[in-house]
Amino acid sequence: MSPLVDRVALGLGAERLLRGKRRHALAIVMYHGVVEAALEPFCWHQLPVAAFDQQIAWLAQHRTVLPLAEALSRLAEGTLPEDAAAVTFDDGYRNNLTRALPILARHGVPATVFVVTGRRGHDTRLWPDRLWKAVRDARAKTLDTSTLGLGTLDLGDVQARGAAYGRVVHAVKEVDVSRWDELLDDLVTRLEPDPSAPPDADFELLDDSELATLDAHPLIDLGPHSVTHPILSRCSNEQVAHEVAASCAELAARHDTPPPVFAYPNGRTQDFDERARHAVQLAGVRFALSTEHGLARRDSDPLALPRISVGADLPFSRFRLLLAGA
Ligand SMILES: [Zn+2]
Structure with missing residues (x-):
């Protein structure tokens, strides 16, 4: 409502x-x-x-x-x-x-x-939080999420980034737990986060x-x-x-x-x-x-x-x- x-x-x-x-x-x-x-x-x-x-x-x-x-x-x-x-x-x-x-x-x-x-x-983060930081700091303008079946997501502005983050979190939860680390590593690499970005x-x-x-x-x-x-x-x-x-x-x-x-x-x-x-x-x-x-x-x-x-x-x-x- x-x-x-x-x-x-x-x-x-x-x-x-x-x-x-x-x-x-x-x-x-x-x-x-x-x-x-x-x-x-x-x-x-x-x-x-x-x-x-x-x-x-x-x-x-x-x-x-x-x-x-x-x-x-x-x-x-x-x-x-x-x-x-x-x-x-x-x-x-x-x-x-x-x-x-x-x-x-x-x-x-x-x-x-x-x-x-x-x-x-x-030094530890929960995986959705690691992903959030990588999305915030992404230098990539789009994210290929074909491994999750979501296609290519827009990262053009802060709204798009928030939406992309939400969708990816939701999709990763549907994947077998044993694959989470590997999947996250791959997504973070694709996002190309700016290494000089402030800490989270x-x-x-x-x-x-x-x-x-x-x-x-x-x-x-x-x-x-x-x-x-x-x-x-x-x-x-x-x-x-x-x-x-x-x-x-x-x-x-x-x-x-x-x-x-x-x-x-x-x-x-x-x-x-x-x-x-x-x-x-x-x-x-x-x-x-x-x-x-x-x-x-x-x-x-x-x-x-x-x-x-x-x-x-x-x-x-x-x-x-x-x-x-x-
Ligand atoms: Zn919890």
Whole structure:
């Protein structure tokens, strides 16, 4: 729906109507990174700090925001307060500490950061972020993506680059995980990125000491999000078991107890299967989060809980309607 239609709907009391039936559901909000200003080319998963601040301030004022594990336990027990919400971040970007935490602290809002345990530190990037930088810095004016079946993509201006980046990310996710590295190397080579371009500090992941700082903060919990962020349903049995068990074990070692919640990488229904669920249960983890849209209810599958995904293109009016259950 258009922002105008959403604003009219809000004005007519759509939130109240929607929430009437959904008061006892839990809104689990999913963020990734928080950046100073919208990235160019467009990058859905890095939210400008002003939008983040507005949303967190609204949540603090209009929702009971609980630590995720407490919210899920109370949802299961039937003791969840009305209008409850929980805040999550996927992937473990450094900007969760530098940009998001000060805002969370100012509003007293707790959050869980789901970490890709094998991809930490200054020198690593997740593959979509490596691709984004290469698209931003490309000297090539077009990109031949015949290996992905997308033909030749235009890189003529920043709009075209944002669109090309989005399409390539989507297509790479459909390819077998074992081919991702080789495919990325090939795409980056074709893009001919300018070696003198500035670094992509917005995509740096938390290192060990930063993780420890977050972990020690009273408002923040850490959770496992696999070791290398593959799509689990396309992994071998051994890989699925390892990605889940090793990431959970690392988090368990921090607190001498299994982490209460796992977040599946990519998280659509087709991205995790029975093997992933089984591995989560084997690790002693009680709940798992998908990226499917919706509010979590008492009768929701505890190993495939829906969330509300927030990206850089979400208007505030739509954010409020989604929180109300739209
Ligand atoms: Zn992720």
